[in-house]
Amino acid sequence: MVTHTNKNSLLQDAPPTRAENTDEKTVSMPIGVPGYTLRDEQREVPITEPPVWPINKDLKYVGKPYERLDGHAKVTGRARYTADVQLPGMLYAAFVNATLPHAKVVSVDTSAAERYPGVKGVHVIQHMLGGAVLRDPSLEQANYPVVRYAGQPIAAVAATTPYAAEDAAALVKVRYQPMEFVVDLDKARAANAPLVFPGPADQAGTAGGGGGPHNVPQTGNVHGPSIRKVGDVEQGFRSAEIVVEGHYTTQVQTHSALETHGVVADWKPDMLTVWASTQGTASVREELAGFFNIPMSQVRVITEFMGGGFGAKFGAGNAGVVAAALSKKTGAPVRLMLDRKEEHLSVGNRPSSDQMLRIGANNDGTISAIHLVSYGTAGCGTGAGCSGPATNLYKYAAIRTEDNDVFTNAGPGSAMRAPGHPPGDFALEQTIDELAVKLNQDPIAFRDVIDEHPVRKVERQIVRESDLWKSRNPMAGADRGPVKRGVGLAQSVWYRFVSMDSSAEVRIHKDGSLEVLSAVQDIGSGIRTVMAQILAEQFGVPPEQIAVRIGDTNYPVGPDSGGSVTTLSLTPAVRDAAWQASQKFLAEIGPAFGADAADLELVDGQVRSKSGKMQPVSFKRAAAKMKTEQIAVQSKRIPDYDRSKYLTYGGVDVAEVKVDTELGRVHVTRVLSVHDCGRPMNPSQVISQINGGIIQGISYTLFENRLLDPNYGLMVNPNLEQYKITGSRETPDIQVQLVEAYIGQSSTDASGIGEAAGIVSIGAAIGNAVYNALGVRIRQTPMTPAVVLAALNRPAQGGDLI
Amino acid sequence: MSDPTKPNDPLLREHGRKGITRRGFLKGAGLTAAGTALLEGVQAFNSEAATSTNSEVTELGPGPVPVRLHVNGKEHAVSIEPRTTLAEALRIHLGMTGTKIICDRGACSGCTVWLDKVPVNSCMMLAVDAIGHEVTTIEGLSTESEPHPLQAAFVKHDAMQCGFCTPGMVMSCAALLEKNPHPSEHDVRHAIAGNLCRCGTYPRVFSATLEAAGNMRRA
Numbered sequence A: 001m002v003t004h005t006n007k008n009s010l011l012q013d014a015p016p017t018r019a020e021n022t023d024e025k026t027v028s029m030p031i032g033v034p035g036y037t038l039r040d041e042q043r044e045v046p047i048t049e050p051p052v053w054p055i056n057k058d059l060k061y062v063g064k065p066y067e068r069l070d071g072h073a074k075v076t077g078r079a080r081y082t083a084d085v086q087l088p089g090m091l092y093a094a095f096v097n098a099t100l101p102h103a104k105v106v107s108v109d110t111s112a113a114e115r116y117p118g119v120k121g122v123h124v125i126q127h128m129l130g131g132a133v134l135r136d137p138s139l140e141q142a143n144y145p146v147v148r149y150a151g152q153p154i155a156a157v158a159a160t161t162p163y164a165a166e167d168a169a170a171l172v173k174v175r176y177q178p179m180e181f182v183v184d185l186d187k188a189r190a191a192n193a194p195l196v197f198p199g200p201a202d203q204a205g206t207a208g209g210g211g212g213p214h215n216v217p218q219t220g221n222v223h224g225p226s227i228r229k230v231g232d233v234e235q236g237f238r239s240a241e242i243v244v245e246g247h248y249t250t251q252v253q254t255h256s257a258l259e260t261h262g263v264v265a266d267w268k269p270d271m272l273t274v275w276a277s278t279q280g281t282a283s284v285r286e287e288l289a290g291f292f293n294i295p296m297s298q299v300r301v302i303t304e305f306m307g308g309g310f311g312a313k314f315g316a317g318n319a320g321v322v323a324a325a326l327s328k329k330t331g332a333p334v335r336l337m338l339d340r341k342e343e344h345l346s347v348g349n350r351p352s353s354d355q356m357l358r359i360g361a362n363n364d365g366t367i368s369a370i371h372l373v374s375y376g377t378a379g380c381g382t383g384a385g386c387s388g389p390a391t392n393l394y395k396y397a398a399i400r401t402e403d404n405d406v407f408t409n410a411g412p413g414s415a416m417r418a419p420g421h422p423p424g425d426f427a428l429e430q431t432i433d434e435l436a437v438k439l440n441q442d443p444i445a446f447r448d449v450i451d452e453h454p455v456r457k458v459e460r461q462i463v464r465e466s467d468l469w470k471s472r473n474p475m476a477g478a479d480r481g482p483v484k485r486g487v488g489l490a491q492s493v494w495y496r497f498v499s500m501d502s503s504a505e506v507r508i509h510k511d512g513s514l515e516v517l518s519a520v521q522d523i524g525s526g527i528r529t530v531m532a533q534i535l536a537e538q539f540g541v542p543p544e545q546i547a548v549r550i551g552d553t554n555y556p557v558g559p560d561s562g563g564s565v566t567t568l569s570l571t572p573a574v575r576d577a578a579w580q581a582s583q584k585f586l587a588e589i590g591p592a593f594g595a596d597a598a599d600l601e602l603v604d605g606q607v608r609s610k611s612g613k614m615q616p617v618s619f620k621r622a623a624a625k626m627k628t629e630q631i632a633v634q635s636k637r638i639p640d641y642d643r644s645k646y647l648t649y650g651g652v653d654v655a656e657v658k659v660d661t662e663l664g665r666v667h668v669t670r671v672l673s674v675h676d677c678g679r680p681m682n683p684s685q686v687i688s689q690i691n692g693g694i695i696q697g698i699s700y701t702l703f704e705n706r707l708l709d710p711n712y713g714l715m716v717n718p719n720l721e722q723y724k725i726t727g728s729r730e731t732p733d734i735q736v737q738l739v740e741a742y743i744g745q746s747s748t749d750a751s752g753i754g755e756a757a758g759i760v761s762i763g764a765a766i767g768n769a770v771y772n773a774l775g776v777r778i779r780q781t782p783m784t785p786a787v788v789l790a791a792l793n794r795p796a797q798g799g800d801l802i
Numbered sequence B: 001m002s003d004p005t006k007p008n009d010p011l012l013r014e015h016g017r018k019g020i021t022r023r024g025f026l027k028g029a030g031l032t033a034a035g036t037a038l039l040e041g042v043q044a045f046n047s048e049a050a051t052s053t054n055s056e057v058t059e060l061g062p063g064p065v066p067v068r069l070h071v072n073g074k075e076h077a078v079s080i081e082p083r084t085t086l087a088e089a090l091r092i093h094l095g096m097t098g099t100k101i102i103c104d105r106g107a108c109s110g111c112t113v114w115l116d117k118v119p120v121n122s123c124m125m126l127a128v129d130a131i132g133h134e135v136t137t138i139e140g141l142s143t144e145s146e147p148h149p150l151q152a153a154f155v156k157h158d159a160m161q162c163g164f165c166t167p168g169m170v171m172s173c174a175a176l177l178e179k180n181p182h183p184s185e186h187d188v189r190h191a192i193a194g195n196l197c198r199c200g201t202y203p204r205v206f207s208a209t210l211e212a213a214g215n216m217r218r219a
Ligand code: FES
Pocket: B100, B101, B102, B103, B104, B105, B106, B107, B108, B109, B110, B111, B112, B121, B122, B123, B124
């Protein structure tokens, strides 16, 4: 049995420190926010580092809203996703899934399926991937993996057409020995609840985070608590002049990427080639090589394009290993893409939360104590902890957090965009708002006291001066009519994780063409374009002339795209390779022009002499003087320059809502989103991601809900019409204000944005806006009409609207 | 199994290339969408593809049958099971994978194509029901050398992230512009009300479409 554990260290441990003997130089770097706090600061950096870039306005290609390199391929339908791969002789596979939420599988009869015309192979799963694993596997004796949720894959069929595969899958006869089950969080933590696992069980994290702590107690279905504490919380509450407490609940959300999980696997004796819809080509390779016990050098993973992941697409997963096994068995390439229902059920979700949050403060606005007790269910997995915001957003004298996972008979959770943070922030930032009200303080002024982050301070200032914030009526519930307007804000936090598995190769060809290669995958955030921008900046040629080759493990290893690591981890490696290659290039062609390499520079697509000794020549003409066909340099990420500073970043989101107090409907009408991500490499792409975070966060706060029937344990809305996600008509007018925040950490000084963007704090901003509109606080998501009407003590008309 | 290009195929012989009308086809085939499901239920799999029992009625399926689809200005002969949706016929049988299947049940519009210029969800329609109609897919919206002005605007406004919803978005917005050269943002929101985007690019779809409309009016 293989579990995917490789990159979890990324999110917990500090990267290795730099070699002591590396020669260093002192450089002066821009630090701070232009227009607010910009200054120069000294950094010790390796002597081999490229020169320090000035701020974006003084660069030509980096920091500019350059059009996506693959935009044309995407708008014309030419972009080839895993779902689009067609190989000669390719078979289509379909899963057979469990129809019960908890059972032992007694037998699996595949004979009828095997006889079905067109069927070439059937595979019965022996090792289940995903979800928690018993610490003591001997507690469970079974011939097949125990079914712990309805929809768990049991077998798969490969056939010549998708229809034949589906028809045959329906002919596989599974005999079950049903077991008692529980899908409800409260029932699952009751004393004599049916047990999802017969003993303690743990889930490993992935490159995107998720998973849960391992060394915690387990009582019944409750895995935890995982306790963190700083200072004396009891003392903190005793000394507090004011204490606010609230009970917050959030639902399970599914990732619902539009391209489902899936692969096309082509097993050949000397090479397993897999096209995968993944956030980590490296993670897929690692899991396949480990599972089949074959060398990593004989597994190739390709991801040209992928249709969204949001944290759920790491490793090969059941689809990956089953497709590879079927390909091995049949000798033909096998395509196995999940259908929409399977996507909802079996490949991850954002766990629910049930939080009791208590904060004590003093009249001067300082926080004396925070106490958070949370329970949440990640189904038959773990990872519901949500104490990140409470721990990392504000300064406090004491804190105690107790995170608990509660096992239920539902699909395993997995990392989802800023794991734990949207639910944690929903509770924290509403409680902070409540404190501000009780202390009779302005929400921004209050945060100015408790928040030490220098960049968020600037961001709050921008919010304070915005029209949207100025239009806020500080009196809650002041509107008279049935539709009430409110404005609220909330802050987000995320962390600077660096993946050291970030390498790139830059090639200069003798005809002057340029190429950059990395196994990294572009999950929609635009790393492909950013890589070209970096080479453009170095060589002075437009980005569209750079060949970017990514999404293939044949290239130098790239980071898995989880936890907002991609841009901040990979870009320094790309820049370093480009810089080193350019230096080699100048040294090689210098003599042909009678010039010394040290006197040459590359500017605007020309080789120029700094001293003016030589007439400028075009890069292309200079390249013709190269002594060999190609100059190639591969570079890898070095650790951040100063690991004691700027470890977190975030933003401030403001929401305007209109709440219909008769229908109970919350309509988000305007959003102002002020965010930082170090040096924005491509502001247009960053804004796209922030828009996306806001829209996904609105979806979470108002609409989405994975509903399980407690009597049958089945999901009642495993589709996209009853599992409602934000559409065009619910999308507010979003204004994004990007804050350039230089932190002097690498040769590109980029940070991430995927997690911090909107999704963390928009829910709390909506909650605070709803309070501002109604004077009533809603502590539950999704804020459906029924929930809003209940909060207003108005029973829903015509039955339950949830 | 019938060869779709064989001239003595009963269906083609009866109607000829130009002569296939939807009504004519359905009459000849004795088959409708509902009928397909029925046949599937009562017949053994893999029956002879097209069985001509008498001159009045031709039964099709459930095995593959030859059909001609008119896609992007060209006629394509394919052999498909009658239960094949238009989306699958395009993707699997014609290799036109620009059209995406996302929910496969009419809830996301990722599979939007035009049927005689009207946007439809190709996952909700049988390929045989497209016979006699002009199908336009994302591949047919522009030529290699010249993108549709809307596609250019999508790129300029970064109206995409992962891009998986993008072909459907483009087809919905392009259909709007065909019908309404002066759309408001409200019109655009309405035109893509059924198009889901999990990456959340709607605001930029609005701005791209409005700019494309302006450019097309000026052109
Ligand atoms: S795939 Fe056709 S509407 Fe979703």
